[in-house]
Amino acid sequence: MEHTHTSLRRGWTTGSCATAAARAAWNGLCGDGFPDPVTIILPGGQHVAFALAAHGHEGDGAWAAVVKDAGDDPDVTHGAHVRVDVRNAPPGSGVLFQAGEGVGTVTLPGLPIPPGEPAINPVPRRMIRTALHDAAGREPDVVVTVSIAGGREMARHTLNGRLGIVGGLSILGTTGIVVPFSCAAWIDSIHRGVDVARALGLPHVAGCTGDVSERATQALYALPEEAMLEMGDFAGGLLKYLRRHPVGRVTIAGGVAKMTKLAQGFLDLHSRRGQADMARVADLALNIGAPDALVDAIAQAHSVAAAFVLAQQAGIALGPSVAHGAWATARDVLAGSGCMLDVLLFDRAGQLVARHGPYAV
Numbered sequence: 001m002e003h004t005h006t007s008l009r010r011g012w013t014t015g016s017c018a019t020a021a022a023r024a025a026w027n028g029l030c031g032d033g034f035p036d037p038v039t040i041i042l043p044g045g046q047h048v049a050f051a052l053a054a055h056g057h058e059g060d061g062a063w064a065a066v067v068k069d070a071g072d073d074p075d076v077t078h079g080a081h082v083r084v085d086v087r088n089a090p091p092g093s094g095v096l097f098q099a100g101e102g103v104g105t106v107t108l109p110g111l112p113i114p115p116g117e118p119a120i121n122p123v124p125r126r127m128i129r130t131a132l133h134d135a136a137g138r139e140p141d142v143v144v145t146v147s148i149a150g151g152r153e154m155a156r157h158t159l160n161g162r163l164g165i166v167g168g169l170s171i172l173g174t175t176g177i178v179v180p181f182s183c184a185a186w187i188d189s190i191h192r193g194v195d196v197a198r199a200l201g202l203p204h205v206a207g208c209t210g211d212v213s214e215r216a217t218q219a220l221y222a223l224p225e226e227a228m229l230e231m232g233d234f235a236g237g238l239l240k241y242l243r244r245h246p247v248g249r250v251t252i253a254g255g256v257a258k259m260t261k262l263a264q265g266f267l268d269l270h271s272r273r274g275q276a277d278m279a280r281v282a283d284l285a286l287n288i289g290a291p292d293a294l295v296d297a298i299a300q301a302h303s304v305a306a307a308f309v310l311a312q313q314a315g316i317a318l319g320p321s322v323a324h325g326a327w328a329t330a331r332d333v334l335a336g337s338g339c340m341l342d343v344l345l346f347d348r349a350g351q352l353v354a355r356h357g358p359y360a361v
Contacts, residue, residue, distance in 0.1 A: 011071030013173025014082055015124030018146050020050035021064045021084035023131040028055060028062030029086050040131050042176035053081060061087030070178050076157045081149040089141045095129050096143045102151020108164025110199025111192055119170040120146060146171055159189040159230055163196055187237040193229045194241055200226055205247050207231035207238040209254030216350040217253040236267025239333040246337040249358055252330050253344035257304040263325025276304050284321045285311055319345050319354025327356040334361045
């Protein structure tokens with residue numbers, strides 16, 4: 001992927017920041033002072049040092065905070081203050097996790113954490129447990145409360161609400177490292193959306209490229225919020241996961257430009273992954289009877305949207321051919337899943353331009 005360029009700086013996940021803060025807070029709780037910087041071990045074995053932003057004692061507990069550095073990734077949580085409070089728990093209770101201000105609580109089934117639990121994912125939990133075990137020589141009996149200042153507001157810019165995570169952000173990370181522009185977090189949230197939909201027993205889900213196609217698709221099929229998967233440009237990420245974790249029916253929807261790219265075999269629909277081939281769009285027009293002058297004009301058009309306007313003015317409907325092509329690309333990825341599949345094309349106003357399916361793949 002061209003954007004994981006070596007000059008881009010890697011960052012640290014909220015899970016790594018919480019682990020470092022927990023380790024420092026534990027030291028403070030034990031009366032040994034707050035190590036600054038504090039060093040933790042990532043799941044891959046790397047030792048990483050974190051500076052503390054603040055620390056202190058409160059009541060019978062101790063706390064420390066680390067500022068999240070997402071490196072050069074455009075991460076909504078970059079600069080967030082991740083605070084962890086640690087206090088003693090009754091003997092035999094082990095490490096207990098609580099969601100503080102700005103950290104969400106899970107309310108729907110299907111996620112790796114059961115409903116009612118704080119949205120602190122399994123790997124960060126394991127990292128925190130390991131760090132405390134290493135510091136104490138055993139698993140201590142403590143309550144670990146993770147908070148993120150402003151996390152409730154930041155969570156509005158994530159997919160948490162749709163996944164049934166209420167009240168704030170999730171504490172995430174599998175490697176502890178943020179790789180710039182890997183888009184791993186977005187693809188992971190698409191997968192978690194499928195998991196939630198399956199756990200709720202939903203028979204029909206829809207992956208849409210943006211807000212316009214999403215609202216139009218949801219209205220067309222009267223789908224619940226949990227059935228709407230914010231696919232964005234990651235058609236491949238959604239379809240490959242659905243092949244392994246199928247649902248009864250899948251709708252793929254988007255604007256004419258993105259769906260034309262899907263029809264041409266692109267599974268990553270972002271413009272930086274390449275543009276639709278206008279010569280192939282012109283061939284589609286030729287195959288449905290467009291006159292030579294229109295075919296030439298479409299081949300020279302600067303965008304798919306412009307080609308659709310030219311065709312529409314001439315009374316030629318490109319939409320059905322594009323919808324059929326997009327359906328065929330998606331079908332090839334879903335092959336063997338048993339899903340029913342349909343594809344919807346919308347214009348910028350949210351009007352349905354064309355549809356293909358639903359047919360079994």
